[in-house]
Amino acid sequence: MQFSIQREALLKPLQQVVGVVERRQTLPVLANLLVKVGDGRLSLTGTDLEVEMVATTAAEKTTDGEVTIPARKLFDIVRALPDGVRIDLKLNGDRVAMTAGRSRFTLATLPASEFPTIDEIELVERVSLPEEVLRDLMERTAFAMANQDVRYYLNGMLLDLQEHTLRCVATDGHRLALKETQLESKVAARRQIIIPRKGVNELVGLFETGDGQVELEFGRNHLRVRRGDVVFTSKLIDGRFPDYEAVIPLGADKRATLDREVLRGALQRAAILSNEKYRGVKLELSPGKLRIVAHNPEQEEAVEEVEADTSVSDLAVGFNVGYLLDALAALKGERARLNLRDAQSSCLVQEDDSEQSRHVIMPLRL
């Protein structure tokens, strides 16, 4: 096995796959990347047995073959080489010789046959959508995923596929983020899958701007995402996501519409004097106005007043200001709408003119 490639052309696929490789592994071969050369192309695969990433690129002076090489070391070397240098890599026995300009490296290998790959995913549904759209869906909801929650099914993102709609939903039990898009074709049956947190983060890191298209393949136990140069595969969380639609408040009829950036600015300032641990702020609605009050244990106080399009009077609810800010940052458009009911009920935050992004935030007991 051998190939020749320009540093930048190798660095990009390396960056795409190296994040999947865990720093501590259960099997030695999981510290390595599977390097495959065939048909004039080079493919790199990283895996942690849960998430697998395969990136391919064109290479020159190729001899077909495959082997596994320590991922971190290969990445660190390539990253540290000077710009524009040409890299030649060749397998000699059980070692890989790499030369670049006046640098020479010899790396240990493990046989490719030891490397676990996910081949068949038992495809049940396939949808195609613009990369920009999927990126938007995932980036604007991923922040709400739980982390190491005992409710393991919250430590990931729900992809809910029904009719013409794909929804991404994430929640840590305190707040929920939802964003949906319309698909070109209708799906056969409703599918709900949960992608583990790590898979979501890897996928979000992979997205690029541009007008490319991605294929989502829903398997029985896997999700596969294909883009021209990359194939991402993740195992799914085997669990049932809570009935998220039941917690999107219906009776929240006390509305206020505000300038999104003005509200964000006011919340950010008030946040400075909120309790560090619980970050509580109180929202007080009165006709035409939203008042934001924050206190900390040192008895310092912040009061902000924001013009609001509302007729609600006498409503005061406490929230974690971080959750409000996350939701507002995930929205687009000039105006944001808060839908409230009472001090015990959740708040629905959305764009004033669209239902595509919805954020549900539970109050604090102040």
Place this chain on the structure above:
Amino acid sequence: MRPVDASPASINQASILQALFLPARLRRSPRILPTHSRFPAVSPTPRKILHIDMDAFYASVEQRDDPSLRGKPVVVAWRGARSVVCAASYEARVFGVRSAMPAVRAERLCPQAVFVPPDFTRYKAVSRQVRAIFARHTDLIEPLSLDEAYLDVTVSKSALASATATAEAIRAAIREETNLTASAGVAPNKFLAKIASDWRKPDGLFVIRPHQVEAFLAPLKVGRLPGVGKVMEGKLAAMGVATAADLRAQGLAVLEERFGRWGRRLHELSWGIDEHAVQPDRPTLQVSSEDTFEHDLTLDELEPHIRRLAGKTWAGHQRETGRIARTVVLKLKTADFRTLTRSFSPPTLPGSADELAELACALRARVEHPAGTRYRLVGVGLAGFVDRDDFVPQRDLFETVAPPD
């Protein structure tokens, strides 16, 4: 006034050890002790320490407040497969029911028992009443839980002549003002006071005067000494040591050789020496339970033990007044005596013993020892206490939605 001892507490015999995971350097402060094997059990200025222990506290409160429960076996416990008995009335104890035993076992031992779910709000209110009584006599009060406390009455606020009179006055006031009974131990130090309060339980008083210490301890089974559990007892038995007198006969050198610093502590205990001061308002650093096994276990085999200990720790955590723990701690000791702890502060606090068990079990994934490593001890703790008043609970989206199964 006595200088305040820097060490927080003696090693507590109870299954729920507070400050269990304190670094060793904090747990034992260096002390200068005579090196000869026999030294006087009477220190030059004997202290007067009380240990007051409410009798079958939670169960007694329930019987007091609900006359229909009086005279009946009452078990305070939640319903649930893995629930642990919080308290048992003396009528239930006759059947062998003990606190910290699995509730299902209690039900088997005493099917006719009335099971009552714990109501800590009420217990805490009574506990405050009792502490107010203590405060009439001294400011040096070290609460161990809602139902027991150490008091240093060497210098008493009340003009009572003796520590014994103070203990009687406290017991009388508790009976008068709360309609409950307490047992008291009076001794020159904390560990003896604790043994003494158990000596005439329930509704009893026992005094160990300084000159009686040596004789009192001599026939005492080593299992009564704080920190001597089943495993330690077995090891001592193998050496032919059954009582404190046997321990004394071994001598300091032998014990230190065999058990290191713990050997020195054993030697001191056998002579009734315990310099630990009563520490008023010592905040609980940790509520935890741990267990040493007869045979060392692998990480996987620890699961049922972690679950059981999580149940105990959870019950102990419920007794904390006004404070909430935010950090889950898993403690392990390898077969070759390396101790390690792993901790995690989850974004959503555990809400039950089961959830605590899940978190503690999950912490095993962060243990990097090779797969075959065996462990001799496991502990489950809750730490990082914050005042409940500081804690503004975040409401949960799914608290009203049935969890998926």
